[in-house]
Amino acid sequence: MKEYTAQLSNRDGRWRLYVALFGPVxxxxxxxxxxxxxxxxxxxxxxxxxxxxxxxxxxxxxEWTEYSETLDDDTSPVRLLASIVVRSLDGGAP
Structure with missing residues (x-):
């Protein structure tokens, strides 16, 4: 059963959840x-x-991670990113 990483982020006041599917495309x-x-x-x-x-x-x-919008700038807005391991509902590749 293949596992993937889902992430939750907030940008410009909107929450988005996405799944990272790496491969040839x-x-x-x-x-x-x-x-x-x-x-x-x-x-x-x-x-x-x-x-x-x-x-x-x-x-x-x-798992929650905090990061600066601008790398190495401690005055930059802080962003939150959450990650979790997921699998496709049918157990195979999506």
């Missing part, structure tokens, strides 16, 4: 979760992944 299926003030719930993220044809792998947990 890389793809980034994406779901826009809209402009909401709080981080989308786990249930909302799960529904978005389902809409893209993916699901969380058993025991997977979200």
């Amino acid at each position: 890389s793809q980034w299926p994406e779901q826009d979760l809209g402009s909401v003030p709080a981080v989308p719930t786990v249930a909302e993220r799960s529904r978005a992944l389902d809409g893209l044809g993916f699901m969380f792998t058993e025991g997977a947990e979200w």
Whole structure:
């Protein structure tokens, strides 16, 4: 069963969830979760992944990373990026 990385990010006030599919032709299926003030719930993220044809792998947990929008500039806005391991709903390649 092939595993992929799904990521959740916020840019310009909009939350986006996407899955990184690397290969001969890389793809980034994406779901826009809209402009909401709080981080989308786990249930909302799960529904978005389902809409893209993916699901969380058993025991997977979200990992959060903080990074500066401008590298090496501590006055730059901070961005959050969450990652989790997923698999396709049918267990094969998407």
